[in-house]
Amino acid sequence: MSERSAYVNESGGHPVPAVLAGVDGSPQSTAAAHWAAGEARLRGVPLRLVHAWPWLTDGESAFAEPDDLPAAAQRVLAAAAGEVRERHPGLEVRTDGVLDAPVDGLVAAAADTDLLVLGSRGRGGFTGLLLGSVSMAAAARSSVPVVVVREPGTAGGGDGPEVVVGVDAQDPQDEVLAFAFREAALRGARVRAVHGWDLPPVFGYAGGAVPATEIAQLEALEAKLLSLAVAAERERHPGTAVVEDVRLGAARGLVDASAGAALVVVGRRHRSIEFGPRLGRVAHAVLHHAQAPVAVVPHG
Known part of the structure; x- marks a missing residue:
């Protein structure tokens, strides 16, 4: 098929x-x-x-x-x-x-x-x-x-070789990843799975520069979590190339990766309440600043 x-x-x-x-x-x-x-x-x-x-x-x-x-x-x-x-x-x-x-x-x-x-x-x-x-x-x-x-010529994007998807590697959402991989497969594009992470608060309390070795160790751990998060969709779409991209800062990483992309995919949790904000900070930022069409996929 x-x-x-x-x-x-x-x-x-x-x-x-x-x-x-x-x-x-x-x-x-x-x-x-x-x-x-x-x-x-x-x-x-x-x-x-x-x-x-x-x-x-x-x-x-x-x-x-x-x-x-x-x-x-x-x-x-x-x-x-x-x-x-x-x-x-x-x-x-x-x-x-x-x-x-x-x-x-x-x-x-x-x-x-x-x-x-x-x-x-x-x-x-x-x-x-x-x-x-x-x-x-x-x-x-x-x-x-x-x-x-966006209107063509105002923000660029839309015809690139990648579908960019934001992944919370510690809490990956199947619906969001499945949507991104299917869209990439339809276009013959690769998936760029972007996992943005932040330094633990303890580093902020301690003050001063964070040792490079500790940052590298933390980044290696986040990279392993990302690999696990996308493993199931990789198996379902063996013909789709995947780039695993770990960056400091979730929203900024997705916005930067959006330049020239075919589509940027972010998640949005289903909410049962009728009032109050329903978009998370990452989805909100990407919708405002991404340089490609943005797909918001409800989950949960």
Whole structure:
């Protein structure tokens, strides 16, 4: 069985329904739609383009018929679908309008798909921000992996030979590693497994320079833990090259490794609470600063 067919049919032989991309007419969402189209081709599934917007009425939460969709929403979807079909001929492209707040609508629409793809910023917000509130909130709440894509030319990345994945070698997450290895196999890329570690607090209390020999010993231990963490996925994907990369500082290591990468993969723990932050500090930093598309994979 090929890597592609293993990816598409891994859940009891049922194909992945679709890759979903949120569009709103912004350059970033157009870039996300094209990235999602390429991903849909790799997976052999349709692409769904979804435009979500809030609609305030006197007690009515949604229109009954598709013909009631506002003309502006139809134009956004038609324009995005036209661009995608022109660049990706033969790809099945579906469009859907969702009458809901953008985050709620996109997260709900993605629940029965395998991947949600969003632009880093939409039409609203401040132009100086690298990541918009919709992308951040969706990445924090979605039950499926979310890929955040920047507009081409603003942050680089996206076509490199590596899929970079952040690994907590002391608490590796199977879902995150499996996603990264499958994405690398689809692209014929290698995996760069980055484990960022920090010096134990005792060194900070002691003050002064840390002996190089002790740093080397600690780094060697972290490297062994990383090897153990990726061993199972190495065995499942014998044709995928793997680079094990141990660095001081998790977020900085991933951001540095993102330059020229095809994709950066980080994890995000499922949370049962409805309020408060849901992205860890590493995922948050990578989403804001990585130079490649970033996949946030829920786990736990």
